[in-house]
Amino acid sequence: MTATTLPRRERAFVLAGLAGATALAWFYLFWMAGSMAQNPESMSDGMQSMANAAGPHVAAWSPLDWTMMFVMWAIMMVGMMLPSATPNILLFAAVRRKQNAKGHAIAPVWAFVAGYLAAWTVFSVGATVLQWGLERLALLNPMMATTSAALGGAVLIATGLYQLSPVKNRCLEHCRSPIEYLAAHWRPGVAGANRMGFEHGLYCIGCCWPLMGLLFVGGVMNLLWVAAITAFVLAEKVAPHGHVVRRVAAVILIVWGGATFF
Secondary structure (H helix, E strand, O other): OOOHHHOOHHHHHHHHHHHHHHHHHHHHHHHHHHHHHHHHHHHOOOHHHHHHOOOOOOOOHHHHHHHHHHHHHHHHHHHHHHHHHHHHHHHHHHHHHHHOOOOOOOOOOHHHHHHHHHHHHHHHHHHHHHHHHHHHHOOOOOOOOOOHHHHHHHHHHHHHHHHHHHHHHHHHHHHOOOOHHHHHHHHHHHHHHHHHHHHHHHHHHHHHHHHHHOOHOOOOOHHHHHHHHHHHHHHHHHOOOOHHHHHHHHHHHHHHHHOOOO
């Protein structure tokens, strides 16, 4: 069974839902970036708080700072990661339809998606804490990019090396093989679908967490950089030669990182 066995109408419905959620996430990011670029007088209290938290100062974050930064990361992960999970989600929908036709009650697609996004929401907590730590060390500029060339170079090299690691390869295989994943991890019911989605999200985190660290190199608020990383993640997961893309990117990142030290 493949995702293409899903009837065109149902396939279009699922794709429309995923595209809508992704578009809303990117709309939020563009709105937020635009608001932060305005004069402080024109910002809402929440956006002013976020701009303050993003700047290279040592003031303590308020609860509003923490909330706004966490929301930013969580929504950013929806925009960046949901497109690359689409093959797995479509396949789950196809399996669900087949099982329903046999009289077996299967959890709705949203349960799988919710589990997947829950994993990335947990990741967003860690990303928020990391940003706070870098900000406290005065290592971030207002675009949320590192001000240390050495740190940036180290992140590039470490990410490139991870791209060549067995852990990366194993996690990427799970992401690139939705049929094998669902066959090996299938569980019934809504709770089972949540768990399958969550576990798939964990494999995606294992595959992509160093790439998310690159956001601090080019700037978390540099949306062209965010879009480039999103496109790369999608390519290495769904392109026919995704493993070649992974290895080429590894070489580029290592050379790029090494060049920053000279």
